[in-house]
Amino acid sequence: NARIVVLISGSGSNLQTILDHANDGKIDGDVVGVISNRSEAFGLERAAESGVPTKVLDHTMFSSRDDYDESLAGLIDSFEPDVIVLAGFMRILTPEFVRRFSGKMINIHPSLLPKYTGLHTHRRAIEAGDDVHGCSVHFVTEELDGGPVILQAKVPIFEDDTEQLLQDRILEQEHRIFPLTVQWLASGRVKLVDGTAEMDGERLPQDGYA
Numbered sequence: 624n625a626r627i628v629v630l631i632s633g634s635g636s637n638l639q640t641i642l643d644h645a646n647d648g649k650i651d652g653d654v655v656g657v658i659s660n661r662s663e664a665f666g667l668e669r670a671a672e673s674g675v676p677t678k679v680l681d682h683t684m685f686s687s688r689d690d691y692d693e694s695l696a697g698l699i700d701s702f703e704p705d706v707i708v709l710a711g712f713m714r715i716l717t718p719e720f721v722r723r724f725s726g727k728m729i730n731i732h733p734s735l736l737p738k739y740t741g742l743h744t745h746r747r748a749i750e751a752g753d754d755v756h757g758c759s760v761h762f763v764t765e766e767l768d769g770g771p772v773i774l775q776a777k778v779p780i781f782e783d784d785t786e787q788l789l790q791d792r793i794l795e796q797e798h799r800i801f802p803l804t805v806q807w808l809a810s811g812r813v814k815l816v817d818g819t820a821e822m823d824g825e826r827l828p829q830d831g832y833a
């Protein structure tokens with residue numbers, strides 16, 4: 624079974640679905656640790672509830688991003704993980720950190736990448752007048768929100784939509800596609816090969832809406 628470490632900053636609803644899928648045997652892996660950069664993240668309680676060890680590494684206690692990321696990398700390594708999952712971990716990562724975990728680290732982002740990297744994706748999609756929005760799971764590479772996509776899901780944007788309604792609609796899809804991709808990585812079906820995401824040896828489409 625793969626050893627999975629999940630990094631969070633907040634509610635941890637995605638962490639919860641991963642814990643549930645692992646506990647139900649739907650992921651060939653165990654969540655062996657949860658790390659948060661914020662001590663008040665509700666996801667820490669979710670992890671504790673499932674008996675998973677938690678660590679807080681508070682970024683405000685560090686004077687530089689390099690120092691923080693070096694400590695974070697050491698903490699991650701202490702769990703000897705095969706898979707590292709960024710589940711609402713709201714930090715920009717240094718290239719050195721990202722390289723260290725290349726091919727092992729995935730992120731979920733609330734947009735149809737490559738559209739809307741960064742923050743406030745739901746508001747930006749509404750303001751742009753888009754009629755679809757969505758979420759993407761991708762390998763983490765040095766380019767912010769720019770790594771190869773593994774799986775995406777899309778949802779409609781309605782005329783009278785609000786940021787909150789859209790966020791909820793997308794979270795539902797996040798909870799569907801994230802545990803699935805964690806399983807694909809944990810079981811070795813999905814790999815990062817020469818900078819390309821492959822599944823069962825085939826290059827994955829970069830607009831692979833589920």
Ligand code: GAR
Pocket residue numbers: 631632633634635636637638666710711712713731732733741758794797
């Ligand atoms: C999710 O919507 C995730 O896509 C987003 O944060 C939320 C975390 O929710 N991630 C990013 O914006 C990364 N840049 P959760 O804590 O309930 O899983």
